[in-house]
Amino acid sequence: MSDIAGTKPALRWVVHASVIFLVVLWVVPTLGLLISSFRTADQIATSGWWKSLFPSEQNLTLRSAPPDTQVLENGIYVIEGNLFDAGTSAMISQWGVSSRAVDAFVPGDTAELRRGGTITVDAQGNYRMENSEEFTGSRGARVFVTAELPPEFTLANYHKVLLAEDSSDSMGRAFFNTLTVTIPATIIPILVAAFAAYALAWMDFPGRALLIAAVVGLLVVPLQLALIPLLKFHLNIGIGKGYLGVWMAHTGFGMPLAIYLLRNYMAGLPRDLIENARVDGATEFQIFTKLILPLSFPALASFAIFQFLWTWNDLLVAKVFLIDASGQTTVMTNQIVELLGTRGGNWEILATAAFVSIAVPLIVFFAMQKYLVRGLLAGSVK
Amino acid sequence: MHPALQGLLTIAIGVSGCVGYFYLSNQFLDKVLFPARGPNAGRNINRANMIRPWLFLFPALAALGLYLAYPVVETLRLSLTDRVPGGGYEWVGLENYIQMANEPKFWEAMRNNMFWLIIVPAMSTAFGLLVAQLTDRIRWGNVAKSLIFMPMAISFVGASVIWKLVYDTRPAEQDQIGMLNALYIFFGGTEPQTWLTIPFWNSFFLMVVLIWIQTGFAMVILSAALRGIPEETIEAAILDGANPFQIFFKIKVPQIKTTILVVWTTITITVLKVFDIVFAMTNGQWETQVLANYMYDKLFRANDWGVGSASAMVIMLLVTPILIWNVRNARKEME
Incomplete structure (x- = not known):
């Protein structure tokens, strides 16, 4: 019978809105913990769980493949690959090759490497390193990127x-x-x-x-x-x-x-x-x-x-x-x-x-x- | 032995033991002690029927007596004695109570408990009533109720973890990962707060956890009570031109007064026993001590059974009025 009172549209709207508000208030704390349980320690410590639902901009330090994967193409030593793990679809907005200038380049630019040679990185993280001499050393070159990463969840915590x-x-x-x-x-x-x-x-x-x-x-x-x-x-x-x-x-x-x-x-x-x-x-x-x-x-x-x-x-x-x-x-x-x-x-x-x-x-x-x-x-x- | 096996065995032994006890004792009563035949058949049947209820009751009464009634007496005795090194007890009269009354921590626990006792039942009942009323006539009301009821299934410890994340604090230069601080900063707060260490107010942040859990309980009971209100009274009020607020406060609430009182007292009992939340979130630090946790501290950390039992008796004393009220109501109902 309260329906008679409920026919006032304004009041009905208020009722729905307040119930939604209360439900959200009651569910969100649990939801926060649930979502956190699917994030890595780093992710939890650096951003609120609510941000994990949206793509986030992050500064990452990545590495190219090591020199022993280089191939000789027309007299130039080349290393090619993708900076991200397979399956990651990130969008790079800026990148750099030195920790002092992590945002020196935009995707498509070519940078000089300190140890010789050049590197070109595109927005998807594909890179191509070229050098007229052989790449040396045991580890790949460091690349600093600012990238938009899609929400990422892991089951590793449960494991x-x-x-x-x-x-x-x-x-x-x-x-x-x-x-x-x-x-x-x-x-x-x-x-x-x-x-x-x-x-x-x-x-x-x-x-x-x-x-x-x-x-x-x-x-x-x-x-x-x-x-x-x-x-x-x-x-x-x-x-x-x-x-x-x-x-x-x-x-x-x-x-x-x-x-x-x-x-x-x-x-x-x-x-x-x-x-x-x-x-x-x-x-x-x-x-x-x-x-x-x-x-x-x-x-x-x-x-x-x-x-x-x-x-x-x-x-x-x-x-x-x-x-x-x-x-x-x-x-x-x-x-x-x-x-x-x-x-x-x-x-x-x-x-x-x-x-x-x-x-x-x-x-x-x-x-x-x-x-x-x-x-x-x-x-x-x- | 592997605990799982032990568990299965216990179930088997427990269940078959119970069934065996009831079956065999009944057989014994009917076939051996007072057989329903021979010259005394009539008298024997009557005698058997006088004894049988006690056969049915015996295991339950033994459990009740040993696990709930006896401890009340024994705790009272322990609260009046002290353990003597090397074993044995000595009678000390009210000394434990006096010692307890001289401890500031005890009075801190009492003060906090008073706040818990006023605020948690009041807020849980109020929110429960609000949700019950609001969801009463909307189509997705049952879904909403179900979600608000959900924390009832979550342990106090689990709830403590959930809310600890909400109250989490990071240094000012970092992103806040606790929702409360994130909101606080968003709405213009300058410094992130460590909510659980602010004396006096931190108790209220702990109470929120219990209110969050208990609202669902209040809502379920009050929602059923609201539906039980005779429609005519509301129709009459509408015809007389009452507005929705008047209908709610002047027609509905007075009719479910008894139920509100029941909900209130039930939550009060829960509050008095609440231990896990304080234990897990602050462990009584930063002036958040409550009686149940104080008692645990005394019994198992300080190993002081005398004062621990004395504080348990204080909890018992606070429960007693509700106990008497419940018993009187139950007796009235049975007549």
């Missing part, structure tokens, strides 16, 4: 971050560790909570209301309180720091939300269905596995996404219960924080590492947004 042998940069192992933490820590609480949720929703026993209230209360207890007591507990029973400890901790911390979400959903299932099954002689265990579990799939999916995102993105629980002094079991979030500390200036590594860790939750998010929204709506205490 380095995921596959590097050097473990301080490597996210490969951390990625794998994160996965190892996440999957059991998502599946096990669902199962444990589902049974409890069923009991709280459909079984009658004294103290039920009190238990539900307790679950609601525990929903907001900060897990910070649990760090030392539980670390002590884990050390006492001999698990120490490790996967088992972190799986147990995530199961415990995820329990209130799991029970709360699942109970609310199960309590909303039609009463007739369950009563009929009971009359027909089904045991509670059968009702639960054959009837309630399949019907509760949307709620199970909602919680699974929450728990997955939360365990994947977690730093604190992993730091306290998992990562020991050896650092073999580091997870991605921890690895990124270490990179921030030790290599805070290496944006190409940082951006790529961050994106490797963000990619999986983003895929899950966009694929299963429906369940996430549904879970949020059910999960916020009304």
